[in-house]
Amino acid sequence: MRSSCLIACITLLILCSSPANGQLSSTFYDKTCPKALSTVKAAVKAAVAKEKRMGASLVRLHFHDCFVNGCDGSILLDDSANITGEKTAGPNANSARGFDVIDTIKAQVESVCSGVVSCADILTIAARDSIVELGGQTWTVQLGRRDARAASLSGANSKIPGPASSLSALITAFRNQGLSTKDMVALSGAHTIGQARCTTFRSHIYNETNINTAFATSVKANCPRTGGDNNLSPLDVQTPIAFDNNYYKNLQSQRGLLHSDQELFNGGSTNSLVTSYATNQNTFFRDFATAMVNMANIKPLTGTSGEVRKNCRKPN
Numbered sequence: 001m002r003s004s005c006l007i008a009c010i011t012l013l014i015l016c017s018s019p020a021n022g023q024l025s026s027t028f029y030d031k032t033c034p035k036a037l038s039t040v041k042a043a044v045k046a047a048v049a050k051e052k053r054m055g056a057s058l059v060r061l062h063f064h065d066c067f068v069n070g071c072d073g074s075i076l077l078d079d080s081a082n083i084t085g086e087k088t089a090g091p092n093a094n095s096a097r098g099f100d101v102i103d104t105i106k107a108q109v110e111s112v113c114s115g116v117v118s119c120a121d122i123l124t125i126a127a128r129d130s131i132v133e134l135g136g137q138t139w140t141v142q143l144g145r146r147d148a149r150a151a152s153l154s155g156a157n158s159k160i161p162g163p164a165s166s167l168s169a170l171i172t173a174f175r176n177q178g179l180s181t182k183d184m185v186a187l188s189g190a191h192t193i194g195q196a197r198c199t200t201f202r203s204h205i206y207n208e209t210n211i212n213t214a215f216a217t218s219v220k221a222n223c224p225r226t227g228g229d230n231n232l233s234p235l236d237v238q239t240p241i242a243f244d245n246n247y248y249k250n251l252q253s254q255r256g257l258l259h260s261d262q263e264l265f266n267g268g269s270t271n272s273l274v275t276s277y278a279t280n281q282n283t284f285f286r287d288f289a290t291a292m293v294n295m296a297n298i299k300p301l302t303g304t305s306g307e308v309r310k311n312c313r314k315p316n
């Protein structure tokens with residue numbers, strides 16, 4: 001009897017300490033830093049009010065962080081003598097932005113509770129609050145991530161799907177992160193806000209046929225065949241600073257700016273999801289929130305793994 005009880009207790013202890021059980025919690029900072037969420041929210045609100053595009057940039061930082069060895073704040077690390085960061089990777093160089101905003105948020109959070117809230121969690125909260133500020137719905141964020149002490153340039157170059165990706169490549173890239181095809185299509189809806197550089201969509205507007213002719217012509221005015229690589233165009237030409245479902249409506253009329261965007265509605269398996277989201281914004285909002293929670297759960301560092309950086313740009 002005692003042996004059985006002991007085994008049961010050990011099993012319970014293992015389950016309770018397992019990374020898959022209760023590793024993140026919506027109440028993680030309730031006692032240790034009760035002002036954490038409100039501090040991040042106020043800072044995001046100010047940043048987005050100053051520049052609407054910043055909301056999309058903060059969401060993108062979270063996405064690019066999570067796809068490289070999990071949501072661990074590694075994208076925020078600067079290069080140093082000991083670290084080769086992810087900021088110079090193809091998907092991030094000359095395009096990932098908002099690092100200064102994260103610095104500001106971190107400083108404000110540190111002022112109310114030093115050494116408690118991780119940079120990885122700040123990215124997670126800031127992404128949610130950015131969506132809300134631009135008109136999307138809120139959701140409950142799970143917290144308790146810790147920060148990586150290292151980065152992966154090779155991971156950033158290989159794991160983040162690019163703008164020329166095919167539908168099958170997109171599905172595979174997301175599946176490799178434990179995300180479903182529905183998650184992928186819903187998360188792609190973040191392209192209803194933000195802008196893209198000419199170099200990321202030039203081939204689509206000049207060389208491909210699954211694009212509305214009038215739309216392609218209008219975009220070419222700001223994206224010549226040569227030069228102007230960093231010229232920007234909105235990913236959603238209808239409402240570029242509003243989080244809504246127009247991105248999917250644009251795909252239905254072949255007004256996807258990126259090749260990878262239009263792949264979602266190009267006669268393939270995801271056409272029905274695009275139609276569903278284009279028809280019902282509430283369905284999109286619901287699935288987007290679920291997908292964001294799923295993405296934020298990619299391999300978080302918890303417990304005694306990693307650390308809580310005081311400066312998001314370098315390990316303690």
